[in-house]
Amino acid sequence: MQQPHSRFSVLSNSSLSSADLLSPTGSSRFSLPSAPSINATLGQTRQRPNIYDRNLNKTRSSEVSASAFAFLFSEIVQYTQKRVSGINDLERRLNILGYRVGMRVLELMTWRAESSSKAPKREIRFLPALMSIHTQVWRAVFGRPADAIEKSVENEDEYMIIDNDPLPERHISVPRDMSQLSCSSFTAGIVEAVLDGLGFPARVTAHNTPTQQYPSRTTILIKLEKSVLEREEIVK
Amino acid sequence: MSHHLFLLSPSDTPIYSLTHYSSKPAQSTSYPLASNLPTWSTSAFAGTLTALSGASSVTQSHHVPGGGVKMGGGQDRHVVQMIANASLDNIEDVMRRENAMYLKSVDKFNEWTVSAFVTPGNVKFVLLHDQAKNDEGIRAFFHDVWELYVKTMLNPFHTAHTVIRSAAFDARVRASAKKNL
Structure with a gap:
């Protein structure tokens, strides 16, 4: 009776210590809320603050280091590949992963900009929305506005956002046999999510358009759905 | 006096709902279901029939304020859901034209007024209420729900279509409803 009991406790001890090794700073570094079930009593005491206790504006000044991001992004690309x-x-x-980021960026960015106002606003016209992606979204995600916006001459449903030195690609050199690949598809996903959320469904892709001066220059190509153009025509 | 809140995902599926009974003094006493039924009705089911017949003339009663039959205080759950659903067309009309997130009184159905709040990510908060004069309270309530929703959204396991089951979220929405409504 005693024997299995003690072995059991040894087992559970070792598993506990390995769990400690996995998370050296303890569980507090995870940002998960304490997973309350539906049946949990509301008045229960919580050991650590959950996501609803945090201030959404607190992180405004603290930024993620570029090397941490580059490391994570390199893992994302390898995992996906x-x-x-x-x-x-x-x-x-990569586009789908970016989409998941973009829908959060849109909500959080707008909340930070508009929550202090009495009457918060949304963008309902396409061109102002595109401008806010070029400046606000880029600033929120990459810390600076994008370099240019262009409208396609041949197709009236195509717009381009141009970044001369995209942050995700700063430490990426694409092998020659994959030269079509643009890892900025991730960024394209962000743009697609923001446009989708604002009610301008579009197909967004990323393309390498290197120049002599900027070898990693990237064009984010936005191809709007027909319904968007028709609506813009009506509200004009 | 009761309030009904629905959170709708971008594809209009409900992801959270709340019924809140205000502790503030009611403007009009709400009658039990039976006393509002027309005289010919004998069964409790007739209340539903009355509600549904009102529903078929939703556009009519929209243009004729005070018109239509007053029904059982509108306490029936399915009637409430139907009114909320019916108001979605109006909300989508208005949100294309106006750039405000808070759309007050977008729709009216008998004694119910529908207010809405549209987040930039196209999530709609729909609130059914029967108070005409609590604009400021409703605005503050929506503002609180918006903040809570953004926090929910930041959870990497949450998608725009995930039903919100968090007890912490629920408790906070209720606390805000108690304060503002």
């Missing part, structure tokens, strides 16, 4: 069958697939997956 192992699980896809081609460049198109890889770009599509």
